[in-house]
Amino acid sequence: MNIMKLTTAQALVKFLNQQYIEVDGKETKLFKGIFTIFGHGNVMGLGQALEEDAGDLEVYQGRNEQGMAHAATAFAKQNKHKQLMACTSSVGPGSANMVTAAATATANNIPLLLLPGDTFASRQPDPVLQQIEQPYDASLTTNDAFRPVSKYWDRVNRPEQLMSAMLNAMRVLTNSAETGAVTVSLPQDVQGEAYEFPEYFFQKRTHCLERRSPTSNELRTAIELIQQKKKPLIISGGGVKYSEAENELRQFAEQFNIPFAETQAGKSAVESTHPLNVGGIGVTGTSAANRLAKEADLIIGIGTRFTDFTTASKQLFQHEDVSFLTINASEYHAGKLDAVKVVADAKRSLIELDQLLTDQNYLTGYKNEIETAKKEWNNELNRLYQTDYRSPDFQPEISGHLDEKLPEYEKALNTCLTQTAVIGEINKAIDEDAIIVGASGSLPGDLQRMWVSHKPNTYHMEYGYSCMGYEISGSLGVKMAAPNQEVYSMVGDGSYMMLHSELVTSIQEGQKINVLLFDNSGFGCINNLQMGNGMGSFGTEFRKRDNGTRQLTGDIIPVNFAQGAAAYGVKTYSVHSIDQLQEALKDAKEQSVSTLIDIKVLPKTMTDGYDSWWNVGVAEVSQKESVNNAYGDRKENLKLARQY
Template sequence: MSTVKLTTAQALVKFLNSQYISVDGKESFFVEGVFAIFGHGNVLGLGQALEENPGNLKVHQGRNEQGMAQAAIAFAKQSRRKKIYACTSSVGPGAANMITAAATATANNIPVLLLPGDTFSTRQPDPVLQQIEQTYSAAVTTNDAFKPVCKYWDRVVRPEQLMSAMLNAMRVLTNEGDTGAVCIALPQDVQGEAYDFPEYFFQKRVHRIERRCGTKEEINDAVELILKKKKPLIICGGGAKYSEAGEELKKFAQEFNIPICETQAGKSALESTFLLNLGGVGVTGNLAANLIASDADLIIGVGTRFTDFTSGSKGQFRNSEVEFLTINASRYNAEKMDAVKIVGDAKVSLKALYENLHLKGYKSGYTSEIEEAKDRWEQEVKRLYAIEFNDKDFKPEVAGHNDDSAKELYDLYNEAMPQTTVIGEINKFLQKDYVIVGASGSLPGDLQRLWRSNEKYSYHMEYGYSCMGYEVSGALGVKLAEPDKEVYAMTGDGSYMMLHSELISSVQEHKKINVLLFDNCGFGCINNLQMSNGMGSFGTEFRRRNEETGHLDGEYIPIDFAKSAEGYGVKTYSVKNIKELREALADAKNQTASTLIDIKILPKTMTNGYESWWHVGVAEVSNKESIQKAYDSMKENLSKARQY
């Protein structure tokens, strides 16, 4: 047996360079590169290996471990899970920072390889710098915290363990039905230890993403169910996007006259202009999709996990005769909602279902309902895009609010704009060769409802975990995947302040991104949630502490985000009206370096409702009548929701 003597870290780098992926007969490198923040736990091991011989791996310097890992997730997501980045950090805080990102990847079923440093396997220097000590076990380190949020976890305490660890890692990273974060913890002494690795460990490995169709029996069961239904509705989820099944969905919908609605992950798998595309559904869905969903007698979920936002906390589908059919590469997700299931790739399974249903001559029973619902929503969109602020008759979009906060912020900045109007302007401006990125706050709701995706894969939303701080990091990852497109991070001020460090990495890498920062002086989405459920504004607006009351209910804290970001070396703009916004968008597009547009937004000017309900915990006991009413409303809605 031929062997080659390498350190564990060197062997790992050599192995990653030998991994390929094959999709529809097209072969390419699987691991694009490594994001790294070096510290004492990885710099002399994995860092040395990458310096000496990185092979084809691109090495990027991160600014925050969570941020760089979120960028890696966004890269894999935008690449439709066909390419990945690895991320390495030191032991301790660096590793712990990646745990949130690991959860983001696993919640969204996005592959990412995390390689945190670890304490010494010999335990002789213990406790080393940044080591967590537990009296009940010397084997526990910070990296054990990755276990609940990863699809696969291992710790390499001997060099030869690297082989089985990495083969298992690749098994999970290339598993379309059950992928997510993979953590391989690397004790710092083991990284530098040498071993005679067999050369076959480094042979070229091609991981095939096989388009497995559902079984004949599953297809027959699905056809039988559809034939009994008059008003089916397709939900296009992220699995449809990763399978690149948009054209098959359109053909299926046209042939059988079945409307399509979208989840956050599925949006832009097909164009918004498609006649049977109703848009977003559920809690952040629009009026058209939710009206049709409420009356549908069959829900066909294609690549969706049926999260509470998609299902309206299982209360969106109100027809007493409604049943569920799923197409999903994951058996676990396919069996949700007690559905008739097809376990397989969305693209080929839709083709098989189409062929069998076509032979039966099926057509849905819809007449004018789809067109009427779309027309109603179109009129509402026009209204939302045209809202202007007038302090005399201004009415907030979110029920249960007064306009005091909007007037106060308008006066503070001398001018500001409604959020829906701003989104409309941006949507009109972006016509081709772009990707928008979002994740948290009120923007995902407004974007799922209002944004028209006129190009495939132009809408990139992380909403499986709704991780604040993903937006800027994610934009960098998307730009690495789509270098020829303009990438726009759409983020609120709260999320931006949580994490935007990879904006500097974008400057370093000459990878231009554009940050569209919606500043409404607070966590506006949660402020709306608390106030619409009977509470007052409490701890969600960015206000100074009031010396008289002792509470955070003083004046708003104005922040000049443009001035701050200018110091990073990006081109910045501060806008308060539509004219300034249009000029900034046009000029930013012509820049070669990253940009930030600080957009002053009026509070309470986002969208709300549209025939949906979200189950959140409301206090059962309170002295406030408004909270008592909110609790009663929750119980009433809960009684109408499905119980599985």
């Protein structure tokens, strides 16, 4: 047996260089590179190995461990799982920062390899710098926090353990049904320890993303169910994109006249203007999708996890005989809502179902309902695009006590812009193949409803975890995956302040991203939520403390975000009017460096409602009648919802 004497870290780098992936006969390298922030726990181990011989891996310098891991997640998501980035940090606060990113990847079923350093396996210097000691268990470290948010977790306490650890890591990273964050912890002394590895550990490995076919029984049961129904509705999830089943979805819907709605992850699989595409569904859905969903007698979920936002907390589907059919690579997700399950690849399943239903001459019972619903929504969409605070009949889209305070915001932010009008203007101005990226706040709801996608895979929303701070880091990862397309980060002021570190990395790497920052001086989405359920505005507006009441009810805090970003070398713009917005969007296209457009918008001017409900915990007992009323409304809506 041929052997190679290498350190654990050197062997890991060599192994990663030999991993390939094959999809439909096309083979590519699985790992493009590795994001790094070096500390004492990894710099002389994995850092030394990368400096000495990184192979084909490109090494990228992160600015924040969470941010770089979000970028790696977005890179894999935009690449439809077909190429990945790894991430390494030191143990302690560095690795702890990546826990949030691990949860984000796992919630979205996106492959992400994390390689945090760890404390000494020998324990000789314990407690080493940044080590957390637990008197009841000396084996615990910060990295154990990754266990509940990883799809696979391991700690390499001896060099030879690396071999089984990495083979298991690859098993999960290349399994479309079970993928997510994979954490392999590397004690810093073990990283530098040498071992005689068998040469066959470093052989080229090609991992195939297999397309699982539905069984004959699954197909028979699905066909029998569909034939019984007259008004089915398809819900297109992220699995449609990852399976590259966009054309098959289009063909299936057209062949049998079935409308389809989109989840956040599924949006832009098929263009928004398609006659059967009724848009986003659920809590952040359109009136067209939600009204058809209430009347549908069959819900066909394709590649969706049926989250509470998609199902409106399981209250959306009101037909007395509604049934559920799911097509999902994951048996776990396929089994939700007591559905008839097709546990298989979306593309292959749609092809086979199409053939069988065509043989049966199946056609839905829809007449003009789809066209009418879409027409009504398009009229509403045009109204939203044209909302004008200066018009005499203006009413905020979301009611609340801020209605009377809008003049105060107009003065403090020096703006009369509404959020819906700004989104409409951006949608018209940017290129049709440009990619928008978002994650949190009120923007995902507005975008799922309002954004008109013209090209496939141009809507990139992280909403499985709705992680504040993903937007800019994610935009960097998307740009690295799609270097020839413009990328726009759609981010609120609260999320921007939470994490925008990888904006600097975009400058360093020459990867131009465009940040569209919506500043309404508060956590507007949660302000809507609390006030919509009977509370006042409490701790969600960005205000100074009132010296008299000692509450956060003082003056609004204005922030010049453009000025701050300019210090990084970003081209910036300050926008207070539609004319300024149009000029900024036009000029940003001409830039070769990252840009930031600081857009001041009025609160309460985002979208709301459209025949949906969201189950939020409300106090059962309160001194405020409005909270008691909200609790009563919740009880009534729960009567209409499925219990599981």
